[in-house]
Amino acid sequence: MTYFLDDIKPPPRNDINPTFTLLTTELFDKLDGVRRENLGDFRTITEKKAFIIRTFMETFRTHIGIDIYPSVKLIFPEKVGRLYFIKETALARLVIKMYKIPKETDDYNLLHNWNKSYQPSKRFASDEKKLRDLPLQASRVIGKRRQFNGKPSEYTVDEINRILDQLVLAKLSQDQIELLKPVFDSLSISEVRWLIQIILKKSILVNVEKFFFNFWHPDGYRVFTICNDLQKSFQFSTDPQERLDGRQLEIHPFYKFKPQLAEKLTTSYTTLIKKLQKKHDMDERYEKLFNQLELQDKFYIEEKMDGDRMLLHKDGDNFKFFSRRLKDYSFLYGETFGFGSLTKFLKNAFANNVKSVILDGEMVAYDYKREAILPFGTLKSSAIQESVRQFTTIDQYEQQTSYPYFLIFDILYLNGKDLTNFPLFFRKNILNRILSPVPHRFEVHDTRLGSSKADIERAIREVVHNRSEGLVLKNVQSKYAIDGYRNPDWIKVKPEYLEKFGENLDLVVIGKVPAIKNSYMCGLKNIDDGAYYSFCICANGFEIEEFDKIERLTHGKWIKTDVEMPPESLIKFGTKIPTYWIHPKDSLVLEIRARSIDTSMEKTYAVGSTLHNNHCRKIREDKSIDECVTLQEYFQIKENYSKDLTKAQTALSKKRAPLYSFTDLPDLKEVKKQSDLFDDFEFLILSDWKNGNTTTTMDDLKMLVKKYGGKIVNSIDVQSQLQIIVITEKDLPVSNQYLKRGIDLIKPIWIQECIDRGRILQLEPYFVFATNNWTKFDDMADKYGDSYIIHQPLNFIVPKLSNDELDKLRDDYDWGDSKPLVYLFRNIPFHVLGDSLNSQLLQDRIERFNGEIKYNFLECFYIVIPDKLHSREQTLAQVNRMSKQIAESMVINENGSTSRIPCFVTESFITKSIDLNSIVDPDDFKFI
Incomplete structure (x- = not known):
């Protein structure tokens, strides 16, 4: 079957070949130069940037032509798909080698130590603000070091694209230098900067990319969302007045798109259940099925799996697999029925009348010997070895006891029909009729119906008992929106297997303290007055690339606090004042995880309390500042946490006798x-x-x-x-x-x-x-x-x-990277399984680093499974009994928060934490 996207043909070539200078001067430089202080008649930064983009588009159409795709490849370097394998540190050292920059010079130190945020001096205010902007800094170094006579040379867009295509093939640094040095020597310094930005695949049209698509054609961004192909998105039509029909804008098999996501639970169960039970008007045919399935006041409850979100595309006998991040895994799971770690088992999995289909689900790894789903990290190796098995008879691959297992929870497309606008119960009804499950390979994910808080609590206890990931609750009528949309009719509920503080918080960055390792101050919005209150500072958990991304996304938007403090109607600080502040609307969101929450009142932060031992889990580019935790929501979390800490423990604990060195106690x-x-x-x-x-x-x-x-x-x-x-x-x-x-x-x-x-x-x-x-x-x-x-x-x-x-004093002191190892497990209670000598030695090791051993496992944060214990079957049986007891004793509050849930980890969790002098992520050391 052919689709609209298959028939797109390139437009005629432009009469004039645009220059790289046109892009840099009329688009890149102008967008980069927009500041609050130079808005002129425009109300916002976004409004002025949109005007710049529209003007550029009109100039391009009038003077260049209708084929903008070659230019778009440079305008959207992060979307074009070129792989240079050159990151910031490598490029900085390539410039050193290219211009033979002597050691111990400021330029050498700036570039060579780039990943250490080296800063020899602060000569200009602009240098401070753009310190982590490598393209800007490197272009300045090149400007000083190159031999340059006369005016800059002009390169066309096509010439720059050809050089970049050749750079993809150049693997040796000498080959890269031979390609880039002539260009760096002859471009203007501003053009060198933007070319470096393109090579590093850094976004140029931050937060305004949709304007660019839709100013070229009103349907442009929608086309991009259904295919994520720049060329098709800018070549499907040469006339912006010619609109596409609804069928053309539907999803297509074999074209990748971002799946719909779920929101996190932020309301009480009472409010949540009302939303999940809300009924919308439907066509008569849907109403009839709705009543037939007895769905009135019901909602779906599904287990959230620990795997890789995956979209399966089938067209005829061919397959494609795309992850949530749009990565193509077809080579791994299979492109035909003949080969692949999964598809070779699916010959009888589809009804005979299924010609084309798109399924949404979770790819997990299943261990057939343990009869268990394995943690996420094992999935890729399982798929690879399952694929290799069909090409070899080597016995070593028979040692692999796991393989890919696809659990399907939605159908989005069937035989030429886009189903995303159909109600979920209708889609699930179709799903169950067209698929024949392949046990532990390819199955429809279990879904149950719920109607009350008790149903949700029962499901949560089962999740804890089974040590699973969580739940997703869905309105039975919910439709499906692509492009990573977080549907408020899909709610994820995750019991946190954390320590004292069982929350990951999405927080807004409001301040910065620059250093070798930058610290970012985060705040909470007070719904009552609209101001952001300072809450905590985070400097841990960032990769170098993430520091760079934060600086790039907030480039040019920082204001020094000793020059101008923010108005209290916008941001309120405590006694701790950052070096810089930023307007929240120009900022970004961080997901912060903490070991504990300080329930005592203090003046350091405006909120009155803070988080201890926090680290950044990720930059949430998919979240807006309005989706973050508010001050009021935090106070509720804090109240629940405080109650949990003071909750009386009724279970008895036995004392552990001291471990003596094979000698008897004195008489x-x-x-x-x-x-x-x-x-x-x-x-x-x-x-x-x-x-x-x-x-x-x-x-x-x-x-x-x-x-x-x-x-x-x-x-x-x-x-x-x-x-x-x-x-x-x-x-x-x-x-x-x-x-x-x-x-x-x-x-x-x-x-x-x-x-x-x-x-x-x-x-x-x-x-x-x-x-x-x-x-x-x-x-x-x-x-x-x-x-x-x-x-x-x-x-x-x-x-x-x-x-x-x-x-x-100990918590507030800035230890930097030298916090004494003796405090590693301080205030963290552990339970070690078993009473063998190995178990006792592990207990002593935990205590040596200030950990506390609990004999009532319900009181601990971590239950540690020693490496050398009984047989796996005995250990697993004991862990299952403990999990059941934890689930039964767990307290679930009205807002969905739970009492502290111990996390089962392997002995490697202790070993790795000691090696790194930091509490590692328990998710990486789960016992299964």
């Missing part, structure tokens, strides 16, 4: 009592005592206490009539438990001082290792903690700080 019964000094006390001794170069072990301390009449205990008995003394000089995970119960932690030296003086000494600050109430010692020492009675060494005289004050 305290044999110690003879020599004094009744400590008769009135019970001692719980938690650590050794290091006094200079001498170490007194816990065992020796216990015998010493026993010798002087004290009673040694291993736990606190609330019924005891004796006073309890907890002895330690180490910050152990269990210490916080005693502090929360109001018990002071005493240093071992107190025992020795009492013995030396022959009496029980009052507790001076010098003897206290930690307490939640330092104020009761105020009268016993000066402001530095120096006792008025007990002599203490000078190195012990320090200001007194409570544990909360110490925690705040």
Whole structure:
């Protein structure tokens, strides 16, 4: 079958070949020069840029011709599909080699250390604002270094395209230099800058690309969305007055488009269910099927799979597979029934009358031995080895026990008919009639009907029990919109397997602190007054390319705070002021993930609290600032989080006996009592005592206490009539438990001082290792903690700080890249599966880095599965029992948030975190 897109033919060539100079001077430079301060009669930056584009279009049509595609290849470098394999660092060093720039010069350091944000000086204000603009900086270096006589040479658009086509084939740096140096030597500096921008495939028409498509032809951008082909999008019509009909603007098989996406849950279940149950007017034929299927007040509940979103196109006996990011995976999954890791199993999967079809679904990896769907990262290797298997008889490939498994949840096209405007229940009804499932290879995804909050909660508990990704809830009448549209009738609900703070937040960047590694301040919009309140600063999780992308997207829009502060009606800062601020409408969205949320009030940020140990998960170019978390939504999240932290834990925990080095505990019964000094006390001794170069072990301390009449205990008995003394000089995970119960932690030296003086000494600050109430010692020492009675060494005289004050200092201190490894797992509770020696060693390793071991797995953040345990079947059975208990005990709030859910991870999670001195993403170390 032929389609509208198949019949597009190039228009006649232009009478005049446009020059590269025309593009740079009439389009690129003018767009780049738009600022708030030079808007003139235009109301917004976007309005002025749209005028520049329209004027350029009119000039091009009048003076050049109707074939704009050769120019478009340069105007949209990120969409044209050329692969140069030259990134910023490689290009910077190519320029060094090209112009033989000597080492230790400013130009050399600027380019060679580009990925380190090297900045030798700030000579001009424009340099500061465009510091990370490599095309601009490199073109300036080239301008100083090249030998240039006379005026710049003009290159036509065709000549530049030919050079770029040759650059695609040039793999060696010397070949690249021979191609580019003559061009760099003869273009104007502005043209060199834009050519570098094109080679780096950096977007030029940021945020205004739709104007360019639609000014050329009103249907231009829609054509692009259904095919993502620049040539067809600018050559389907030479007359902007000639409009396409609806059939021509429908999706076509074998032409790639971005699938529809789901929104994140942001409302209460009550509001959500009303929206999901909302019924729209329908044609009579749909109404009849709707009633026949008993869909009144119902909505779909589907499990969200951990795979790769994939669109399957079939036309005749040929296939295409396109990912959400428009990458073509047909070579991997198969282009015909004859070959491919998936298609070779689909000969009988379609009804005989199915000639052409487009299916939407999730490609996952299925392990037939474990009978389980594997994590996302294993999918590609499974597909590759399944494909290789058909070409070889080598036994090593038989070791691969997984293969691609396509789960289908929607049909978008069938036998020449675009189904995207049909209601979802109608599409699903068709889907079930035209497909014959191939078990664990090619199946329709399970869908159930729900009608209440209880139905959603039941499904969430099943997801947690099965350790799955989440849910997608869908209005049964929802239509399908392409181009990555987030449909509010599709809602994703993900139980977060995180730590204290179970949220990923989409936040707006409102400030910047430049450094070797830039920090970005994010804010929350207050719905009441419309202002953005400063909330947190994030500097972690960014790749070099992401720093570059942020700087490119916000290029020229930063304002120095010491020159001009933002109006409070727009942005409100706390005591922490960034170096630069940016208007939110000119900014971008970051997805931030945090280890914990600070529930105490503070003035550092205008919100009054902040996130700790945060990192950027990704730049959300698909999100507008109006889709981000608001101040009011955050307060609700914070309230739920605070309740979760203070929730009473009723399950009992057992104590883990200390792991001794293959020696027995000392026999305290044999110690003879020599004094009744400590008769009135019970001692719980938690650590050794290091006094200079001498170490007194816990065992020796216990015998010493026993010798002087004290009673040694291993736990606190609330019924005891004796006073309890907890002895330690180490910050152990269990210490916080005693502090929360109001018990002071005493240093071992107190025992020795009492013995030396022959009496029980009052507790001076010098003897206290930690307490939640330092104020009761105020009268016993000066402001530095120096006792008025007990002599203490000078190195012990320090200001007194409570544990909360110490925690705040530790969290707020800018450790940079040198945060002590000992704090790695601080305040993170773990449960380690099993009681083998290997399990105990893993527990000790976690505690060594300040982690806390929990014996009630419902209280922890991570459940760690040691590498060397029982058989996999036994381990999996135990994990399944634990998952069921977690799901049953989970608390689900009205807004869809849940109580903390432990995440099952492998031992490699601990090893990798220690190696990197950073908590790695648990999603990469899931136990399956």
